[in-house]
Amino acid sequence: MKVTLPGKFGDMSKFDISFYKGKRVFVTGHTGFKGSWLCKILSNAGAIVTGYSLNTFTSPSIFEIVGLNKDIHSVIGDIRDYKSLKTSFDEAQPEIVFHLAAQPIVRESYRDPSYTYETNVMGTVNILECLRNSNCVKSFLNVTTDKVYLNKEWAWGYRENEELDGYDPYSNSKSCSELVTHSYKRSFFTDKDSKSIIPISTARAGNVIGGGDFATDRIIPDCVKAAQKKADIIVRNPFSTRPYQHVLEPLYAYLMIAAKQYEDSIYASSYNVGPDDVDCVETGVLVDLFVSKWGDDMKWVNKYEGGPHEANFLKLDCSILKTTFGWHPHWNLDKAIEKVVEWSKCWIEGGDVGVCMDKQIAEFMNQ
Secondary structure, eight states: EEOOOTTTTTTOEEEGGGGTTEEEEEEEEETTTHHHHHHHHHHTTTTTEEEEEOOOSSOOOOOEEETGGTSEEEEOOTOOHHHHHHHHHHOOOOSEEEEEEOOOOOOHHOOOOOHHHHHIIHHHHHHHHHTOOOOOSSSEEOOGGGGGGGEEEEOOBOTTOOOOSSSHHHHHHHHHHHHHHHHHHHHHHHHSSSSSSSSSEEEEOOOOOOOOOOOTTTTHHHHHHHHHHHHOEESSSSSSSOOOOOOOHHHHHHHHHHHHHHHHHOOOOEEOOOOOOEHHHHHHHHHHHHHHHHHHOEEEEEOOOOOOOOOOBOOOOHHHHHHOOOOSSOHHHHHHHHHHHHHHEEEEEEEEOOHHHHHHHHHHHHH
């Protein structure tokens, strides 16, 4: 499926997902929620995928439910273990690398900050060392988060040139991951004429939702768990505002960025990936949508149970991604929640969630 990209660099070629057919792709964090969806897309496109990650850390797990280990080469290893990572990396000889491995939960980062920094910062150092000591990679994308910015709780979206200084250990470790990437990019992957030796980008995505997210301390998994139990949904902060988007939105952007910079290093940069302003909503609004789509007379209750600091307001300015690639969100929040409910009910009812994922991916790509 081809999509015209009328970007600022003129009449660009068309982004074709089949670009990845036959390409050797290395994905860190492949057993996680986003990593599993990414591997599914790449596998469907005919890529030769190697994943490197810890074992699934949720039960159930989307990676295991879908049986993705049958579609890709899955290596179980710790991103903090450079020797193990480099062995898998060298065996895979990847042309394209997506770095998703992380400790991704804000509250968990307060419980274990040391592990969070080791994983999110030194993990980034380790994968960049693999690049530095190889000659096969032609495109690298580090996936971080919208929380990398110094959050001033203002009403407009953060731009890519804003100060990086996340508050909590998770957010701050991702800010550090960005800085590490920028340093390696300047120090080792740019020649004396400021041209990229290996094109490297970072992508800062807003809150992602979708079928198969079973993580703790996330609102959509909490909604699905409550629906399973036919219980009320507990919402600890219904008035916090976040840029919610379906998981396929940022993944499509990641694939596009990595492909375009593979073809021309001029596209190597930092990019915000988020929804339009209308879908930057309060958590309570998000849960209202879920309840309306799920049915069964579900309801939610506001029950703050204490806990560490979390931002109240966060929004991204995605102008660079839009003007560079002609990119825009495919699905609004209403559609995104509809797809979450579709996947979740398929899983709860014992349906084939792999087929459900394929259907959703095809619908998204063809829109």
